[in-house]
Amino acid sequence: MDNIRHQTLFLLAVIALIFLSYINTFHSPLILDDRASFVEIADIYIDDLSLDSLKQLSNTQFGKKRLIPIITFAFDHYISDSNIVQFHLTNILIHILATIALFLFLLSLRKTDSGIKALFFTHPGPLFALAVCALWGLNPVQTNAVTYLVQRMTSLAALFYLTSLTFYIHARLSDTLIKRIMFFTGCLVSAVLAFLSKEISATLPPMILLVESLFLSPGLAGKIIKAIKARHLLLVVFTLIIILPLIQRPWNDMVLAGYYQRDFTMLERVFTEFRIVVFYLTLLILPLPGRLNFDHDFSISSSLLNPISTFSSLTFLLLLLFLAFKIRKKHPLITFGILWFYLNLIIESTVVPLELIFEHRLYLPSMGFFIAFIGLVDLFFSRLKTTSEKKQKVFALLIIILASFSSMLTTTRNYDWRDSLSIYDDARKKSPNKPRVYTNASKAMALQGKFDEALAMQTKALELSSHNREEYITSANNILAVYNSRKEYDQAVAFGENFLKNIKPNINFRSFHNLMYNLAYSYHKTKQYKKAFSSCLTGLTYQPDSFYFVAAELEQILTAVNNDEDLRQDFQLEGEKIDIPVRMTIILLTVRQYSEAAHLIERTKKKFPDNEKIIALEEIIETLVENNKKAVTLSNIKNDETYASNIPFRLCMDLADFILNNYPPLISIIDSLLNKAESIDPENPFIPLYRIRKHSRLKQHDLALLETEKALKRFSEFPPLLNVAFNLYNTQGNRSKAAITLQQLLKVYPGNSAWRLYDLYW
Missing domain, CATH: 1.25.40.10 (Tetratricopeptide repeat domain)
Structure with missing residues (x-):
C-alpha cells in the first residue's frame, strides 16, 4: 500500500512539475503556422457544439485528415473568445494526458511475460514507467510540441497512439470475450482518433506488430520466417509486381512532386536525415536551451561521403539497429525502445519532402529513446554489488535529480518563447x-x-x-x-x-x-x-x-x-x-x-x-x-445519363479511368473498353476524352491532338474536352488555337481556373 501511495505521489509530482515548467508560456505568442492553421480560417469559428458545426470544421484546409486537433482549436475559440491562455492550457493538458498515457502503456507492457522478465533492478512495481515518464514529459525538447500551439496535432496523435496500443495489449491479455471486445473496440476507436490527428500515426499498425512479436508472442516472427518456403516468396514477389503500379501515382503526387519546391533532392534529403537523426539523439541526451532551436539550419549532404559525417552517422545508426536485433531476446525493452525511435521517425525523416528538421518531430520517437535509456540504467543498477534498498534509493535520487534538472531547463527554454521577437531572434542567432x-x-x-x-x-x-x-x-x-x-x-x-x-x-x-x-x-x-x-x-x-x-x-x-x-x-x-x-x-x-x-x-x-x-x-x-x-455537372461522368443507367457502360468507363489513373501496365486494354462503351452510347463525349487521356499518358501527342480535333467537331461545348484541347494547344505552342479554345471554354465554363491565362492570349 505504501508503495502504491509513493508511486501515485511521484506521478502527481511529475504532472505538477510539467505544469510548473510550462506556466510561463500562457501568454507566449502565435508563431509561424499558428495563424494560418487555426486563426485565419473562417470555418474554425463555430456558434455552437452541434453536428452542423462539426461538418463546418471538416471544410478547413486540413479537411478530415486532422479533424481532431481542429475540433479542439474550435472549442478553445468557442469557450474563451479566442483567448490565447486557453490554447496554451489545452496544449499543456494534452501533454500531461500523453504522459499519463505513456505511463499506462508501459504498465501494460510490464504485464506481459516478456515485459516482466525484461527488467532486473526495477522489476517490482511501476518504477520503470515512472522514470521514463518523468524524463520524457519534462525534457526541454518537448517545448516545440507543447508551446508551439499548432503542434497540438503531434501531441494529440501521440496521445491516441499510446491509448490504442494500451487497449490492444489489454485485449490480448484478457481472459474473457466481453473484455476482449471492449478493449479491441477501445483500440480501434483510439486508432481512428490518432489517424484523424496527424499522419505520423500511420506507424501504429507496424508498432502493434512489434509489440506482438516482442512481448505478446515472442518467437512468433522467427517461426514465421522458418515456415516460409520458396513458393511463399514467389507469391510475395508476384503480389508486389501487381501492387507496385498502384503505388506509382501516390508516389509521384505525394513524394516526388513535393521536391520541386525544395532546395534538395530526395537522395540528398535521405543522406542529410542520417546526420539529423544522430543530432536528434544528442539533443535528447543534452537538451540545453542553447542547443535547442525553433528553426534549425542544417547543411545538405550531397552524397554519402560529403560531408563524411553522413557515412559515420549511417554506420552508427546501423550498428544501433544491429545491437537492437542482437539483444532482442534478453533485453526486449531496450530493443523495443530503439525500434520505437526508428519507426516513429520513418515518416518525417526519410523520403517525404518536408522541411529537413524540426524538434517537434521528436515528440513521439523520444518515448522510445527514454524506454531504452531507463532499460540500460536498470541493467547497470542490477549489476551493482549492493543491497536492493540502497539501489532503489540511489535510482530514485538519480531520477529526481534528472527530472528536476530537466524541469529547470524546460522553464528556461520556455522563457525564449515569451514574445515573438524573443523566439524569432533566438532562432536568428542560432541559424x-x-x-x-x-x-x-x-x-x-x-x-x-x-x-x-x-x-x-x-x-x-x-x-x-x-x-x-x-x-x-x-x-x-x-x-x-x-x-x-x-x-x-x-x-x-x-x-x-x-x-x-x-x-x-x-x-x-x-x-x-x-x-x-x-x-x-x-x-x-x-x-x-x-x-x-x-x-x-x-x-x-x-x-x-x-x-x-x-x-x-x-x-x-x-x-x-x-x-x-x-x-x-x-x-x-x-x-x-x-x-x-x-x-x-x-x-x-x-x-x-x-x-x-x-x-x-x-x-x-x-x-x-x-x-x-x-x-x-x-x-x-x-x-x-x-x-x-x-459546366461542373457536365464535367462529372457520374452525372452522365448513360453512366448512371447502364451498368456495362459504367464498368467499362470506371475500369478505363482506374487504369489511366492508377494502373498503366493494363493501358493496352483501354481501347477495347472504350470501344465497348462506344457501342452502347456512340454519342457520349467522355469516350473521346478518355482516348485523349490515353494518348497523352503514352506521350502520343500527335494522336492526342488528332483525336481532340476530331472530338471538338462533335462536342464543341463539352467543358472537359475544351480544357484538354486548350492544354494541348498551349503545350505545343499553337497560340492562335489555344486562344480560340480558351475563349470557348470560358464561355461555357466561366469559372474554369484557366481564366487567369486569358490576358496572355487576348
Missing part, C-alpha cells in the same frame, strides 16, 4: 544563414516599432534567399511594408518597381498577392492610381479569394478617382456614388468570385433598389453562376 529567421525576426521588430532594425533584417533575408523559396517574395513584401509604415512611399515604390523588374520566372509565387497589395498601397499614397489599381488586380489574379484583404484599399482608390473629373474616364466611372460598388462587383466577377459578387450586389441593392446597373449585374451574375453549375 545566421537561414533567410526565414531574418524574415520572422524582422516582422517582430516592425510590430515593436523598430523599423530600422526590421529593414536591415529583411534586406539580409532577401540577400540570403534563393528565388524559388517563399522567403524571397515574403522578404520583399516585408521591406515594402516597413517603408509604408515609415510613410516613405517613394522609396517603397522605387524598391517595388526595381524588384518586379528583376524578378525571375521560377520564383515561389505563394505570397505574391501580398507584395502587390503593399505596392498598391504605396502607389495609392503617391497618387499613382492607375498603377495602384492594376497592382490590386494582379494580386487578386494570383489569389482571388483574398478580395476582402484588399477591398478597403480598392474602395479608397476608386473613391479618390471618382472624385477627380480628369481620372474618371480611365476607370469607367461617372462620379456617382453607385459607381464604386458597381466597379467592385465587376472586379469580383473578373476574378471569378461569384458568390462574393452576389453578396455585394445584394447589399448595394438595399441602398439603390431600382438602379439599372445593379439589375443588369444581377442578371449577369445569375447567368455566370448557372453556366458554372451546368
